[in-house]
Every structure is written in structure tokens, then in C-alpha cells.
Amino acid sequence: MPPSPKTPPQEILSICKKYFIIGCFFLPWLWVVNVVYMWPLIKRQDIGAQIKKYLYLSIFGAILWLIILTTWLSIFVTNRIEWGQFADSISVAIPKGV
């Protein structure tokens, strides 16, 4: 559900911008939220173009994070046993039985 149409456009734009900037601090989920939340507004005449810019950046960032995390996860999972103590020491919870 996007922001109410009664909200002043500058405020909407500011929220969108803040979401994007805060997301830069290792919060890719916030970017995803930003995209889902603001997507219906990109067709607006007044601020649509600017919102679109932030949303594309957010999408790009989120995908980048997705790639980094899945790559890391697959490397970690396949090498966890080989890395021995190091892998255990960077694990938050060690899975039981494997």
C-alpha cells in the first residue's frame, strides 16, 4: 500500500530518499521494502521520475546483495567442514549432526 495521495509530494520523495540512504548501511531488505512501498508512485507526473531513480538504485543494490550473499553462502556451506575451526568460529549456530 503506497503512501496516501494526500501526503505532500516532497515528503513522499524525502521518505523514499531516506529509505534508500539508510539501506546503504547494510540493510538491503529496506531497499526491497522501499521498492514494494513506492512502486505504484513511479507513474506520478510530479515526483515519479525522481522516485523511479531511487527505486532503480534500490533494486540494483538489493540484487547485488542477493548475489553476494548467495555466493558467500554456497562457498561457506560447501567448505564449512574443510575450514574446520575457522568455520566453527564464524558460525553463529553450529548445525547438529553435520
Place this chain on the structure above:
Amino acid sequence: MDIMDEISSRRVRYNEVKAQGIIKFYEDLTTTSYPCVRLLNSTGAIGCQSLQPVTGILYPINTSDDIKQFIGQDLNGKFAIVMPYDLMKIQNLRDLESSHKLGGVIVIINGTSDFAPRPTAFSPDETCPNCQYGLYRDEENQYQWNPNGLGLIQERFDFPIFALYPFDDHTTSTYNRVMKGAAENMENSFKNYPLRAVELSSLMWSAIDASTCLRRDFCQPVGGQSVYSTSSVNISNDDNKPIIVVAAAMDSRSLFHMLTLGVDNGVSGTIALLAVADAISRSQVEINRLPKHILYTLFYGEAWGFAGSSRFVSDITQFNCQVKGSAKGCPFKNEKNGCGFPCKQNLDFTRINFTNIESIFEFSQVGMGTTGFYVHVDSNSTSNVELINKMNNISATINNGSAFVYAASANGTNLKLPPSSSMSFLEKNRSLTAVVLGDFQSNLKDEYDDGFNVSDDSMVDSICSIANVTAQTVWLQAQGPNYSNIPISVNLKKNDVERIGHYSSVFQYDMPGWLPTFAYNYLLSLNSSRAPCKASTDCQNDERCFMGKCTNTITRYHDAYGAGLQYNRNGNAMVTDPTKATWVESKWGSNNMRIFLVSSQFNQICELLFGCILTILSIIGVLYGKKQLNKTLKIA
């Protein structure tokens, strides 16, 4: 987990469930079944593991033909095989596993009717138990002492195995339930649902090997507390008095730890040793005035790479206290007598000088020596042969002239020592005089390690006779050369030899299992003819107050866990020498077995589909209703 704790907690859980009187879809049989669990050493894992709970339809198998039939049969789903103990062979289990229809295995240790009688000869151990840790480990073509060993204990199974052992009301009712379920399934040809199924879960936390597992704190060292005792309360490291060691191993092992009974293997030697100690303590001559010390040692964890004896020997030869008093990771306060690191409650073992040890008498399995006993030695050295002859002569004197103790090499071949605690001593000094007494000449009796034998009179007689000979020989040895009058003899009551379960369990400081506790109390109370007391402070020296009397022995527990393991300064166990014994036991959350009725796969799919359709329909209904409401009520 300690066996007695486990059993009692199981009982409590059973009674709780029973008291609630709940009739449930699942019926929990956990409290009355016995799981196979996982153990690890420095190179890998043995025992059972199932990462996921397994559901299997009960399927009875009675013969090896049934196994073939099961494998060939066209069946859907996973099955829990119910089979008698004597079909538990590695090949059978692997065949079943490779059929891809195996969920888990339920083993009947002994049936209550004609079905699955307890096998009379069954040894799940290796053909040469613990030989990879023994004195002859580097020799090629080691003699195989247990040729009928199935090697089950050393195998790794990645599916759950549970044992049923009906011996009381609860366990028999579980047994009956499983057998009835399997029979019903058979009547329904395993196709006419609903069928009786069990869910088996035994998630072991451990993985890979001992060092990984210890690092993750998912394992504990296998072991416990050995017990040593001597009446020489003044024994000291520099008294130059020779020491005669009388030794035996207390524990034994089995695929199902809680069912480790092995009367002949572990218990017979323990009882014989206690009988010898008792007989000698009643000697007219004061024991601590003898020219030699007599030291009784009962080792624990021996079935797991000679854990008890090798640690005892290494401690009395090279113990070095690095932190005196109390230390992190050591639960003892150690005000006067202990050591903070390495953690020891007392240092009395340092009073035993290894170089003073003159000879070792060790009881191996001695419960079935009705036809005679054999003395095993490492080499036919003069002193060994002398000792054998002495025992032979004494046995003849006792038994009206016909000897019943012989040299094991009397048939011409010296097979050297069977796996025994003496090996740990000989490891340090190969020229020690050491005799290992057993009821076998060349092959361990089949009941070795896993006898579910109930003791009988012949076993008591057997233990009694060898204890008698040993007591007299030890007493003679301790006198010095010129002594002929032997005033002692052994008395045993049948009650002393009871059915006892004795897997060693895991090592914990100051937490001896009940078998070491029994041996400790027994040895401690010998000779206690001293002044009455209320607390240990009323007694002199290091004596302890036991049952209102000051004891007149030094009796202590001694840590027993694999020689390849050490505790570090934080109190964590770690593998320090992977070539030695490094056995650890995995921790686990729960081992569950529950039985229930399962419907056919078709039914299950129908139920799922019905549920899904219902969900979708209700979503549509809600959306439609909302729309209609909006229309009629004209809400913007």
C-alpha cells in the same frame, strides 16, 4: 549420559505419560526401547545416526531368506525392520540399507516366545578387540582373539537402530505392541492400509571426528573413574618396596550401551579381584607389615582403547602438576592434596613408584573356567614361567592334587597376551612380570563383550576357584621367599555376581558410575577395624570415615579417558594424540520411538489436496464477501 540417570529419567517420563492417561495418535515407546548411539574417535565415527526422524511401516523378518524376500518385494514407502538379534550382521544390514526401502531397524534382543530366542553365541565386537591400541599394534598378522567377532560395534550406520529387550512389564508391553503391529501388517500384506508404523528419531549432534566434535562441545570423552586401593597406607614413592599389582577391567561394550552386560568379560574379573582383596584383608599377618605392597587396580574405559590403565600408568610415571590449588576448569577446591592443572582431586597416585612394580596379576574373563584356567604371558621369561608354575602348583594343592591352572602356551604356541590392561604397563617396561588369567586358551569366549548372560552357580564356582589360587599366590609373593603356610581362602556368595549393565558411559570429574562406586566402597571398607568416627576429620592421616569406622586403606578413584585426550586449562577436552585412544560419545537431545497407525499414501495425498482446496475456497469466499459488503454498504 550416565546409564542409571538415563534409566531413571526414562522411568519417570514413562510414569508421567502413563499418569496423564492420554490416548494419543502417537504412542511413545521411547522409555522402553534402547537406541544405538554414535561414538567418534580421531579418525571417524561409529554407531548410529539419523539426521531426520524416520517413519517406517513395521516389517517382521525372521530369517535371512526373509531379508532377500523383502529386498526383492515390490513395496512402496519406508519400512522399520523388526528382526532377531542373531540376524544383526553387517552384510544383512547393508543389504537392507541398499534396498532403499529401509527406514530403521528394531532389534529383538530376546523374544518372549519361540520367536527370536537370545543367541547363545554372539559377539558384535571386532575379531581382535582394541588390538589397534594394544602392545602388538605394530606387528603384522596380529593374532585374532575373537575370530567370531562380527565387527558390528566398529561400524557406522546412518539409519536408526533400536533394541527391544523385554525383561519387565513395561518393556514386555512395548515388545508385544511392536510384534503385534508387525504381525498385523503382515496379515495386511503391507498394502492394505491403515498399517502400523513407528517413527524413530535419534539425532546425534556430533559430526566428522572427535576433535571437531569436542571443539563444538557436542561430545564427551568415553570413560569414567578407575579405582585403585592398597592396604599399605604408608606407601611412598621412595620406600623401595616392591609392588604387586592385581588388576581387572570393569567395563565392556556393546552396540546398545544400556544393554552392555558382558558378565564374563568385565564383571567376572572385577568380582574375582574383589574376592582376592577380601581374602587377603582377612589374613592373620598384618598386610602393611608385609615386605611388599599389594595394589588393587580396577580399570574403567578399558573396552575403549585401554583408557583406564593407560591413563593410570602415564599418571604414575610422568605426572607433573603445573598449577597447584584451585584452577579454572577444575571443579575441585584442592585445599591440600590436589592439583589445579592438570585437574586432580588428589595426588596419592604419585606415591606409587612405577619402577617398584614387581609383578602384575590380571583377571581377564574368568567366569567360565569350569574346565580350567590359562595363564597368558607376553614372553616366557624366567620370572613369568616361575609364576605360572607357582599358580599351577597352588591350584593342584587346592584341588586335591589335580591342577587346573595352566600356561596358555602349554599347547606349544605362545600367542602372547590377549587384549588386556597389563599391556599399558608393559608398554612402559616390557620386562615386567605380568600374567593374564583367563578361562580361554586361544579364543575369547563367544559371550565376550556382549554376553546377556545371567549368572549361574558354575560362574560363581569358576570365579571363586581362580580367585582362590590368585589370592594365595599373591599372598605368597608378598611374603618374600620363605613362607609356606597359606592361611587364606576365598568365599563368594552367588549374590555377589549379579546381572550388571556396564558400558563405561562418559567421563565427568568426580562422577563415578555405579560400578566404580560399588568397587570403591567395597575396597575402602576392607580392613576397617579401626576406631569409630563420625567424619573423616576424626581419622588419622588420609584415612576416611566410612560407615562409622576409619578406613585402613588408601582407596581412590582415578580418571579414565582415552590416552589421546587431554583437558586444557579451560577445562575442555581435546585430542592431543590421534594415534592413541580418543573415543568420545556424541551428545543428543532425544532418542524417540513412537508407534502409530499410518494411512495409505493415496489417502494422505487426498487429505492434503482437500486441505489445500478448502484454504483456496475460503480465501475466495472472504474476498468475494468483502466485495459484496462494500457494494451493499457503500463504503468508499
